[in-house]
Amino acid sequence: MITAKQQAETDQAIVEACKKLFFTTAIPEMCKTEGTPKQIEYLKDALLRELARREENKKARLIKRAHFPVYKAFDGYSYKQVQLPPALTKEELENVSFINQKQNLVLYGPVGVGKTHMAIAAG
Incomplete structure (x- = not known):
């Protein structure tokens, strides 16, 4: 059973999610009036997965556009000499x-x- 707070x-x-995906406000309204709780939950999950x-x-597009020579991250970065x-x-x-x-770095x-x-990890 779904509580009012969860709903x-x-x-x-x-x-x-609809705002971020540039959908009309009609979709959330249709959900409230026509959707079953399972349908509404599925729609929420689908929208969040799409986002x-x-x-x-x-x-990925921004990293590709940056033309980094290789992909680097801060995972495992050693700060010993920094x-x-x-x-x-x-x-x-x-x-x-x-x-x-x-501010500059x-x-x-x-x-x-x-x-x-x-520098690449920060980028």
């Missing part, structure tokens, strides 16, 4: 929050310490 959360998820698929495709400024934490670097704050040091890896 409201499902309805809200469908409305938000996730589009996000993955967008990431000295971060006091104003920047490891988490902020990995979340690239400095970009939203319109300057990487310098000897060969082989991971500057290129870090």
Whole structure:
């Protein structure tokens, strides 16, 4: 049995997904009036899967457009030889929050310490 709170959360998820997918507001309204609980749950899951698929495709497209020589990530990155400024934490670097704050990141040091890896992972 679905509670009123769960139903409201499902309805809200469908409305938000429809907005992100540029669907009309008629779809959530039809769900409320004509859909069974199982149909509504299935629609919510389908919309959320489509949003996730589009996000993955967008990431792949942007990475391809960036023309990185190889794909790199922060997973397994060794920070042993890296000295971060006091104003920047490891988490902020990995979340690239400095970009939203319109701050620059300057990487310098000897060969082989991971500057290129870090730059590509941040990209």
